[in-house]
Amino acid sequence: MRRPGAGTIPAMAKHHAVKDEHLDSRLRCPHDARLMEKVAIGDFTVDRCAGCGGMWFDARELDKVITSKHGVEKLDIGAVVQSNAAGALGELHCPRDKSPLIATTDTTQSHIHMDACTVCGGVFLNAGELQDLSEVTLKERLRSLFKRT
Numbered sequence: 001m002r003r004p005g006a007g008t009i010p011a012m013a014k015h016h017a018v019k020d021e022h023l024d025s026r027l028r029c030p031h032d033a034r035l036m037e038k039v040a041i042g043d044f045t046v047d048r049c050a051g052c053g054g055m056w057f058d059a060r061e062l063d064k065v066i067t068s069k070h071g072v073e074k075l076d077i078g079a080v081v082q083s084n085a086a087g088a089l090g091e092l093h094c095p096r097d098k099s100p101l102i103a104t105t106d107t108t109q110s111h112i113h114m115d116a117c118t119v120c121g122g123v124f125l126n127a128g129e130l131q132d133l134s135e136v137t138l139k140e141r142l143r144s145l146f147k148r149t
Protein backbone atom coordinates (compact mmCIF):
# COMPACT_ATOMS: atom_id res chain seq x y z
CA MET A 1 0.00 0.00 0.00
CA ARG A 2 1.36 3.32 -0.95
CA ARG A 3 1.21 6.28 1.39
CA PRO A 4 1.55 9.45 -0.54
CA GLY A 5 3.66 12.05 1.13
CA ALA A 6 5.57 9.60 3.25
CA GLY A 7 8.55 9.57 0.97
CA THR A 8 11.94 10.87 1.83
CA ILE A 9 12.00 14.40 3.00
CA PRO A 10 14.29 16.50 0.88
CA ALA A 11 17.42 17.50 2.72
CA MET A 12 16.90 20.90 4.19
CA ALA A 13 19.57 23.47 4.26
CA LYS A 14 19.95 23.62 7.99
CA HIS A 15 23.01 25.79 8.07
CA HIS A 16 21.67 28.99 6.74
CA ALA A 17 24.35 31.20 8.16
CA VAL A 18 23.47 34.82 7.75
CA LYS A 19 26.53 36.65 8.86
CA ASP A 20 26.97 40.16 7.67
CA GLU A 21 30.65 40.51 8.24
CA HIS A 22 30.64 43.26 5.68
CA LEU A 23 28.27 45.33 7.71
CA ASP A 24 30.13 44.65 10.93
CA SER A 25 33.32 46.07 9.58
CA ARG A 26 31.73 49.18 8.16
CA LEU A 27 32.35 52.42 9.95
CA ARG A 28 29.95 55.24 10.56
CA CYS A 29 30.75 58.66 9.21
CA PRO A 30 31.88 60.97 12.01
CA HIS A 31 30.02 63.76 10.29
CA ASP A 32 26.52 62.43 9.71
CA ALA A 33 26.65 58.90 11.18
CA ARG A 34 25.86 57.25 7.87
CA LEU A 35 27.45 53.92 7.03
CA MET A 36 30.64 54.29 5.06
CA GLU A 37 31.49 52.19 2.04
CA LYS A 38 34.81 50.51 1.36
CA VAL A 39 36.75 51.84 -1.60
CA ALA A 40 39.66 49.71 -2.70
CA ILE A 41 42.79 51.66 -3.49
CA GLY A 42 45.61 49.38 -4.50
CA ASP A 43 46.17 46.85 -1.74
CA PHE A 44 44.09 48.50 0.96
CA THR A 45 40.68 50.05 1.41
CA VAL A 46 39.59 53.49 2.47
CA ASP A 47 36.21 54.22 4.03
CA ARG A 48 34.04 56.79 2.30
CA CYS A 49 30.68 58.13 3.39
CA ALA A 50 27.90 57.50 0.90
CA GLY A 51 26.17 60.64 2.12
CA CYS A 52 28.66 63.47 2.37
CA GLY A 53 31.65 61.92 0.57
CA GLY A 54 33.86 62.34 3.62
CA MET A 55 36.79 59.95 3.81
CA TRP A 56 38.32 58.14 6.75
CA PHE A 57 41.98 57.16 6.58
CA ASP A 58 43.55 54.85 9.07
CA ALA A 59 47.06 55.65 10.19
CA ARG A 60 49.43 55.95 7.23
CA GLU A 61 46.68 55.32 4.64
CA LEU A 62 46.53 59.02 3.84
CA ASP A 63 50.23 59.04 3.02
CA LYS A 64 49.77 56.16 0.62
CA VAL A 65 46.78 57.69 -1.12
CA ILE A 66 48.12 61.20 -1.40
CA THR A 67 51.04 60.13 -3.57
CA SER A 68 48.78 58.16 -5.89
CA LYS A 69 47.02 60.33 -8.46
CA HIS A 70 44.81 57.43 -9.43
CA GLY A 71 43.87 56.85 -5.82
CA VAL A 72 42.97 60.47 -5.21
CA GLU A 73 40.77 60.62 -8.31
CA LYS A 74 39.02 57.39 -7.48
CA LEU A 75 38.36 58.30 -3.89
CA ASP A 76 37.54 61.97 -3.76
CA ILE A 77 34.18 62.81 -5.30
CA GLY A 78 35.10 66.49 -5.10
CA ALA A 79 33.59 69.28 -3.10
CA VAL A 80 29.87 68.56 -3.02
CA VAL A 81 26.78 70.24 -1.74
CA GLN A 82 27.67 71.25 1.74
CA SER A 83 24.05 71.14 2.87
CA ASN A 84 24.56 67.53 3.91
CA ALA A 85 27.59 68.37 5.95
CA ALA A 86 25.74 71.26 7.53
CA GLY A 87 23.66 68.81 9.51
CA ALA A 88 26.76 67.66 11.29
CA LEU A 89 26.66 66.13 14.71
CA GLY A 90 28.80 68.80 16.29
CA GLU A 91 31.90 67.37 17.86
CA LEU A 92 33.33 64.63 15.68
CA HIS A 93 34.37 61.29 17.06
CA CYS A 94 36.68 58.64 15.72
CA PRO A 95 34.63 55.93 13.98
CA ARG A 96 37.00 53.29 15.37
CA ASP A 97 37.61 54.14 19.01
CA LYS A 98 35.11 56.95 19.61
CA SER A 99 37.71 59.41 20.85
CA PRO A 100 37.09 63.04 20.00
CA LEU A 101 38.77 64.12 16.80
CA ILE A 102 41.16 67.03 16.93
CA ALA A 103 40.62 69.69 14.29
CA THR A 104 43.90 70.46 12.62
CA THR A 105 45.02 72.28 9.50
CA ASP A 106 47.62 71.45 6.93
CA THR A 107 50.89 73.19 7.76
CA THR A 108 51.21 74.77 4.33
CA GLN A 109 47.57 75.20 3.39
CA SER A 110 45.57 76.62 6.25
CA HIS A 111 42.31 76.35 4.33
CA ILE A 112 42.56 72.59 4.38
CA HIS A 113 41.04 71.36 7.56
CA MET A 114 41.37 67.82 8.81
CA ASP A 115 40.05 65.97 11.82
CA ALA A 116 42.61 63.66 13.35
CA CYS A 117 42.40 61.00 16.04
CA THR A 118 45.30 61.09 18.47
CA VAL A 119 44.57 57.56 19.65
CA CYS A 120 44.64 55.52 16.45
CA GLY A 121 46.22 58.08 14.11
CA GLY A 122 43.28 58.08 11.73
CA VAL A 123 42.29 61.19 9.76
CA PHE A 124 38.91 62.33 8.47
CA LEU A 125 38.76 64.51 5.36
CA ASN A 126 35.73 66.16 3.81
CA ALA A 127 34.99 65.62 0.13
CA GLY A 128 37.27 67.76 -2.01
CA GLU A 129 39.94 68.14 0.64
CA LEU A 130 41.90 65.15 -0.51
CA GLN A 131 42.26 66.66 -3.98
CA ASP A 132 43.39 69.95 -2.48
CA LEU A 133 45.84 68.24 -0.24
CA SER A 134 47.37 66.08 -2.93
CA GLU A 135 47.90 69.09 -5.19
CA VAL A 136 49.70 70.91 -2.42
CA THR A 137 51.76 67.88 -1.59
CA LEU A 138 52.92 67.50 -5.16
CA LYS A 139 53.82 71.17 -5.44
CA GLU A 140 55.73 71.01 -2.18
CA ARG A 141 57.65 68.00 -3.40
CA LEU A 142 58.59 69.70 -6.62
CA ARG A 143 59.65 72.79 -4.74
CA SER A 144 61.91 70.85 -2.43
CA LEU A 145 63.40 69.08 -5.42
CA PHE A 146 64.31 72.40 -6.99
CA LYS A 147 65.79 73.65 -3.76
CA ARG A 148 68.21 70.77 -3.58
CA THR A 149 69.67 71.21 -7.05
Ligand SMILES: [Zn+2]
Binds near residue numbers: 030051052054
Ligand atom coordinates in the same frame (compact mmCIF):
# COMPACT_ATOMS: atom_id res chain seq x y z
ZN1 LIG B 1 29.15 61.59 5.94
Ligand SMILES: [Zn+2]
Binds near residue numbers: 094095096097099120
Ligand atom coordinates in the same frame (compact mmCIF):
# COMPACT_ATOMS: atom_id res chain seq x y z
ZN1 LIG C 1 40.81 56.69 16.56
